Amino acid sequence: MRTLYPSILLTLALASCATATPPEPLAGNDFVPVLPQTAQNDPRVIGSKVRWGGVIAGIKPGKTSTCFRIVSHTLDDSGRPVDDDHSDGRFIACANGFFDPTIYAVKRQVTVTGKLQVPSIGKVGDMSYIYPRVAADVVYLWPKASPEYDTSPYYGMGVDPYWGGMDYTSPWMGPAIGMPW
Numbered sequence: 001m002r003t004l005y006p007s008i009l010l011t012l013a014l015a016s017c018a019t020a021t022p023p024e025p026l027a028g029n030d031f032v033p034v035l036p037q038t039a040q041n042d043p044r045v046i047g048s049k050v051r052w053g054g055v056i057a058g059i060k061p062g063k064t065s066t067c068f069r070i071v072s073h074t075l076d077d078s079g080r081p082v083d084d085d086h087s088d089g090r091f092i093a094c095a096n097g098f099f100d101p102t103i104y105a106v107k108r109q110v111t112v113t114g115k116l117q118v119p120s121i122g123k124v125g126d127m128s129y130i131y132p133r134v135a136a137d138v139v140y141l142w143p144k145a146s147p148e149y150d151t152s153p154y155y156g157m158g159v160d161p162y163w164g165g166m167d168y169t170s171p172w173m174g175p176a177i178g179m180p181w
Helices: 005-019
Strands: 049-061 065-073 090-096 107-123 125-143
Touching: 049 090, 049 125, 065 107, 090 107
Parallel strands: 090 125
Antiparallel strands: 049 065, 049 107, 065 090, 107 125
16 A cells, blocks of 8 residues: 555656647647747748637627637647737637627637638727738637636635734634734
8 A cells, every 4th residue: 555655646746747738629730830920921921820829809700700809829738828918919810600709708718720811901999900810720719717716825724824923804713813903
């Protein structure tokens, strides 16, 4: 039984080091490593297959297809957009079919795969903007992120590590020890 514990710990340690893989619809290695801001003015990349992602800034369902305006973000190892304040530009991705704007809503994260088309000129506010266009064969909507919880070892234990003492409002302490204010 004692020899089982080290092997379990080793297995858990190795599993935590494994890199994330993209979901099946986003898998593949045949994508050209070009950023949207580069594709704005480089006609040599038209027809290239890309995997781009970001946050939906707008959606427009049409008669036979739906187009998304997306603020591009770097993708992590799983193909999910990184939630940070950096953007690689904006792009438009159009896919066949109807995508419900209530579900594919503004501020939701998506990753698309498809071929680059000729860019189009649009606006961001009052500014003219050259949008690279993707004829999307996949539009992958990422699940909403779960709320972040305090990962402190003291979370929920009645101890406030930031103030150096007990959390007197905690149900662990009871009202009898409450502070007078």
